[in-house]
Amino acid sequence: MSSDLAPHVLVLFGATGDLAARKLFPGLYRLAAAGRLPEHFEVIGSGRHSPGSDDDFRQQVREALAEFVGDVDEAVAGPLLERTRFVTSSADDGSELAAAVAEAEDRVLATCGCLLGDVRRLLYLSVPPGAVKGMVGMLDREDLVARSRLVTEKPFGTDLATARELHDVLATAFTEDQVFRIDHFLGKEAVQNILALRFANGLFEPAWNRHTIESVQIDVPEKLTVEGRGSFYEGTGCLRDMVTTHLAQLLGFVALEDPHAFRASAIRAAKAATFSAVRPIDPERVVFGQYDGYRDEPDVAPDSQVETFVAAEVWIDNDRWRDVPFYLRTGKALADGRRTITVRFRDPRHRWLKPEGGGTPEPNELVIELADQPRIAIDVRAKRPGPDMALVEGVFRLDLVGDVPGADPLEAYERLLLDVMRGDRTLFISSEEVDRLWEIFQPVLDRRPPVETYAVGSWGPAPALELPLGGWRLGNHPPDRELRQTHAGSSGPSGTTPRTG
Numbered sequence: 001m002s003s004d005l006a007p008h009v010l011v012l013f014g015a016t017g018d019l020a021a022r023k024l025f026p027g028l029y030r031l032a033a034a035g036r037l038p039e040h041f042e043v044i045g046s047g048r049h050s051p052g053s054d055d056d057f058r059q060q061v062r063e064a065l066a067e068f069v070g071d072v073d074e075a076v077a078g079p080l081l082e083r084t085r086f087v088t089s090s091a092d093d094g095s096e097l098a099a100a101v102a103e104a105e106d107r108v109l110a111t112c113g114c115l116l117g118d119v120r121r122l123l124y125l126s127v128p129p130g131a132v133k134g135m136v137g138m139l140d141r142e143d144l145v146a147r148s149r150l151v152t153e154k155p156f157g158t159d160l161a162t163a164r165e166l167h168d169v170l171a172t173a174f175t176e177d178q179v180f181r182i183d184h185f186l187g188k189e190a191v192q193n194i195l196a197l198r199f200a201n202g203l204f205e206p207a208w209n210r211h212t213i214e215s216v217q218i219d220v221p222e223k224l225t226v227e228g229r230g231s232f233y234e235g236t237g238c239l240r241d242m243v244t245t246h247l248a249q250l251l252g253f254v255a256l257e258d259p260h261a262f263r264a265s266a267i268r269a270a271k272a273a274t275f276s277a278v279r280p281i282d283p284e285r286v287v288f289g290q291y292d293g294y295r296d297e298p299d300v301a302p303d304s305q306v307e308t309f310v311a312a313e314v315w316i317d318n319d320r321w322r323d324v325p326f327y328l329r330t331g332k333a334l335a336d337g338r339r340t341i342t343v344r345f346r347d348p349r350h351r352w353l354k355p356e357g358g359g360t361p362e363p364n365e366l367v368i369e370l371a372d373q374p375r376i377a378i379d380v381r382a383k384r385p386g387p388d389m390a391l392v393e394g395v396f397r398l399d400l401v402g403d404v405p406g407a408d409p410l411e412a413y414e415r416l417l418l419d420v421m422r423g424d425r426t427l428f429i430s431s432e433e434v435d436r437l438w439e440i441f442q443p444v445l446d447r448r449p450p451v452e453t454y455a456v457g458s459w460g461p462a463p464a465l466e467l468p469l470g471g472w473r474l475g476n477h478p479p480d481r482e483l484r485q486t487h488a489g490s491s492g493p494s495g496t497t498p499r500t501g
């Protein structure tokens with residue numbers, strides 16, 4: 001375990017839930033395996049219903065680790081679980097929890113040689129949004145706010161009014177700098193790499209504007225269906241689940257003005273400036289879809305009008321991006337599972353160079369794959385070696401893990417949990433951003449587009465396919481098929497590869 005972090009008591013509310021099993025305990029395990037947890041810490045899982053004894057809870061966590069981490073090292077899991085306990089709590093009664101936190105702090109104090117004032121509390125609210133208000137009240141009543149950092153999960157309200165209510169609720173007990181609003185997309189290595197790519201490369205930054213870029217696509221299709229989360233989806237829908245959160249944050253990073261530093265105040269200010277220039281979305285330029293069969297999912301109304309797919313056109317009214325459309329697309333039960341940003345460049349106008357088969361050359365595209373194995377690809381035109389002056393299209397590729405010496409990628413929740421313990425809010429969302437994003441999407445909430453059915457395994461409803469200037473890259477582009485094959489494991493050395501297929 002690492003010693004440069006303050007001693008911690010971590011309390012995970014919703015510890016028997018889906019997020020805890022899939023991401024939070026695996027995140028803690030990975031941090032433990034990498035020696036990145038504090039030297040002195042205790043973990044308390046909490047919820048209204050007890051899974052049984054501490055050992056029963058540990059067994060439940062062990063099973064989650066086996067499922068979501070895979071090859072679990074007992075030398076890591078054993079000591080982590082030894083320091084993990086379960087205690088019930090609810091909005092109405094937190095007395096048992098308060099006693100458990102005090103006992104955990106005593107155990108930490110017995111070994112750390114530090115003072116109580118040095119022991120931090122990390123309170124993670126992995127509970128349904130409706131539970132947050134009551135839980136904050138309970139934490140305040142039980143005196144658990146001091147020395148705490150509070151992590152809250154999306155969705156941050158369901159519109160501007162409810163987001164402000166949520167903000168007021170949090171502010172009744174916590175100062176703003178204690179609150180860490182998490183969007184796990186910002187914890188993805190590849191998303192942070194957007195900033196490195198842009199601001200550390202003289203090749204890109206001067207070209208990152210409307211003079212050079214024709215359009216940008218932020219495309220996050222998912223193959224999975226709502227997978228048993230019907231009740232959550234009925235209350236949330238794709239716009240709130242994915243677009244106002246993850247895709248909007250990706251937009252913020254792609255379109256960001258130079259923040260001049262990688263620290264919370266700078267990144268937040270730059271993102272706020274960008275979001276303030278985003279034009280409220282025109283509902284006429286939004287397509288909602290629902291996959292065929294969604295209404296048969298458990299806990300879904302037989303006449304549900306909830307969208308499982310969204311495609312939207314977004315404009316940013318500032319000097320850099322005026323007249324450059326940004327297209328956002330995401331949905332469940334689509335043809336592929338990807339997180340792809342495509343920056344399409346304007347044509348250089350040197351039309352005397354022609355592709356082999358004649359016609360117009362394909363546009364240059366910078367393709368950023370935000371996968372767990374992130375990649376960057378750039379479509380370029382080159383001369384086909386041979387007797388004629390004919391263009392051929394090639395791809396420059398960079399595998400951001402395989403090709404980078406010393407790569408040590410962190411999974412998104414692993415990274416963000418670490419940042420909370422470090423007290424670093426750079427990759428967390430401010431309440432101003434949340435407000436502005438709801439303002440931007442309010443016209444779509446007020447005038448919801450009709451929901452169009454689409455087939456499972458397709459790329460969404462027909463009107464969405466026609467939304468972007470020049471069409472979507474995913475699902476259409478031959479090099480994209482090639483990139484997908486490489487993703488499947490046949491990775492070769494990086495460099496330019498002639499386009500096939």
Ligand SMILES: NC(=O)C1=CN([C@@H]2O[C@H](COP(=O)(O)OP(=O)(O)OC[C@H]3O[C@@H](n4cnc5c(N)ncnc54)[C@H](OP(=O)(O)O)[C@@H]3O)[C@@H](O)[C@H]2O)C=CC1
Nearest residue numbers: 014015016017018019047048049126127128131153154155
């Ligand atoms: N699952 C995912 O992939 C993602 C989830 N999220 C967010 O994370 C949060 C948790 O989601 P998820 O784990 O999927 O949800 P689950 O429904 O699986 O789990 C919720 C947990 O919260 C507890 N809980 C439920 N109601 C209350 C309540 N009124 N008061 C206190 N505790 C309560 C439950 O335990 P008990 O009944 O014992 O109290 C349960 O363990 C949500 O805000 C969700 O939007 C965000 C990103 C992805």
Ligand SMILES: O=C1O[C@H](COP(=O)(O)O)[C@@H](O)[C@H](O)[C@H]1O
Nearest residue numbers: 184185222224241242246339412
């Ligand atoms: O927050 C959410 O994100 C997941 C997609 O996240 P990823 O890291 O697996 O790409 C999405 O499936 C889920 O509906 C949403 O709540």
